Amino acid sequence: MKVELKCISCGAVFPPSMVIYTCLKCGSLLDVVLKLDELQGIVSWNVFRARRFNVWRYRELLPVFDDSKIVSLDEGGTPLVKCDRLAKWAGVRSLYIKFEGANPTGSFKDRGMTVGVTKALEYGARAVACASTGNTAASMAAYAARAGLKAIIILPWGKVALGKLAQAVMHGAEVVGIEGNFDQALAIVRSLSEKHGIYLLNSVNPWRLEGQKTVAYEIIDQLGEIPDFIALPMGNCGNISALWKGLRELLELSLIDHTPRLIGVQATGASPVVDMFKSGSNIFKPVENPETVATAIRIGNPVNWPKAIRALRESNGLAEKVTDEEIIEAQQMIACLEGLGVEPASAASVAGLKKLVEEGALDADSVVVCICTGHLLKDPEQAVRVSRQPLKVKAELDEVERALSYIVSTAQAALLPSS
Ligand SMILES: Cc1ncc(COP(=O)(O)O)c(C=O)c1O
Numbered sequence: 337m338k339v340e341l342k343c344i345s346c347g348a349v350f351p352p353s354m355v356i357y358t359c360l361k362c363g364s365l366l367d368v369v370l371k372l373d374e375l376q377g378i379v380s381w382n383v384f385r386a387r388r389f390n391v392w393r394y395r396e397l398l399p400v401f402d403d404s405k406i407v408s409l410d411e412g413g414t415p416l417v418k419c420d421r422l423a424k425w426a427g428v429r430s431l432y433i434k435f436e437g438a439n440p441t442g443s444f445k446d447r448g449m450t451v452g453v454t455k456a457l458e459y460g461a462r463a464v465a466c467a468s469t470g471n472t473a474a475s476m477a478a479y480a481a482r483a484g485l486k487a488i489i490i491l492p493w494g495k496v497a498l499g500k501l502a503q504a505v506m507h508g509a510e511v512v513g514i515e516g517n518f519d520q521a522l523a524i525v526r527s528l529s530e531k532h533g534i535y536l537l538n539s540v541n542p543w544r545l546e547g548q549k550t551v552a553y554e555i556i557d558q559l560g561e562i563p564d565f566i567a568l569p570m571g572n573c574g575n576i577s578a579l580w581k582g583l584r585e586l587l588e589l590s591l592i593d594h595t596p597r598l599i600g601v602q603a604t605g606a607s608p609v610v611d612m613f614k615s616g617s618n619i620f621k622p623v624e625n626p627e628t629v630a631t632a633i634r635i636g637n638p639v640n641w642p643k644a645i646r647a648l649r650e651s652n653g654l655a656e657k658v659t660d661e662e663i664i665e666a667q668q669m670i671a672c673l674e675g676l677g678v679e680p681a682s683a684a685s686v687a688g689l690k691k692l693v694e695e696g697a698l699d700a701d702s703v704v705v706c707i708c709t710g711h712l713l714k715d716p717e718q719a720v721r722v723s724r725q726p727l728k729v730k731a732e733l734d735e736v737e738r739a740l741s742y743i744v745s746t747a748q749a750a751l752l753p754s755s
Pocket residue numbers: 443469470471472539569570571572573574575576632633679681682709710
């Protein structure tokens with residue numbers, strides 16, 4: 337497979353053998369460019385569908401050169417769930433949730449890590465590192481463990497959800513919490529990895545996005561049609577960049593004849609990309625002190641903002657920001673109406689969709705896929721905090737009946753024999 341690294345700003349090209357994360361000429365982001373013309377007629381939906389449903393179903397489109405080095409936990413192949421009750425709540429005709437919480441470590445990050453950690457082995461790395469709001473840490477720690485690599489994680493102290501921290505430490509990573517935010521952690525880990533020759537696995541690493549782009553392939557593969565919109569939360573903006581790359585590749589390979597429009601959603605306390613996109617400006621203004629209940633997207637200076645803006649503009653997309661209250665309400669609705677447990681950042685996609693429908697920015701007759709990026713159990717403390725608390729009573733039937741009186745009276749009629 338012919339592959340090169342290409343700067344998105346100055347167009348400089350570098351060979352895939354170079355361990356670089358940004359352009360050596362201008363410092364901008366790099367794209368992994370695949371020569372897709374070689375694959376015309378070789379790949380097709382039928383070829384893909386004859387294989388196991390996971391990230392590696394799309395092997396020809398994943399630029400890994402040594403199959404023996406692939407580090408996989410059978411990631412991807414996540415459910416695409418039709419959500420009719422939630423669709424009604426959000427105000428659209430047809431709504432699907434791509435449930436990325438079903439990945440091995442409970443988030444979409446696994447798609448990127450299977451490729452990213454494989455790359456680390458191909459390059460001969462001994463250790464990998466990342467800054468993280470939690471899910472990247474959990475995923476990288478798991479894949480590094482499987483690959484026999486050391487894992488170093490820098491995170492904002494006290495701002496990472498418990499489930500994610502539990503995963504990182506259980507998988508044996510070295511975890512350092514800084515008295516600062518994610519943006520500062522990322523700046524530190526970039527210097528650290530450069531100085532010490534440790535392989536960096538944040539989403540500035542373009543190979544990681546190669547794995548993450550498979551969510552685009554899967555959505556079309558499963559739906560069998562092209563949705564009008566795909567909505568997702570934006571933090572460091574790797575996922576929206578990857579999604580758009582995947583869709584563009586499908587178009588180039590004539591596996592789709594047009595692309596869906598993207599909807600990027602951020603929290604009001606951390607919305608630099610939404611603000612820039614909506615204003616039509618070409619000047620990016622980072623948010624100094626980002627804040628939101630959705631800690632996974634508590635990011636004020638997303639490294640991939642140029643790719644995110646490109647994705648939103650090229651797809652004729654929409655962007656919206658949502659409050660913490662709107663995020664929590666959407667999280668509860670997804671859980672209570674559809675039985676899907678997602679973490680707050682994931683619910684931002686649905687909250688943003690609802691808001692856009694209310695504003696009239698999105699046609700209610702649309703078919704929409706919302707990517708729900710992480711599992712509810714990632715942040716159990718938040719889930720308990722915002723939910724109705726369990727009742728504690730004595731271990732006696734009448735006490736339990738009294739506590740449940742409001743529900744027992746309505747529920748019992750259905751199953752009791754009629755007199
Ligand atoms: C659950 C969840 N949703 C969304 C995001 C944002 O993804 P990205 O940083 O690729 O924009 C993250 C990133 O950590 C996440 O963990």
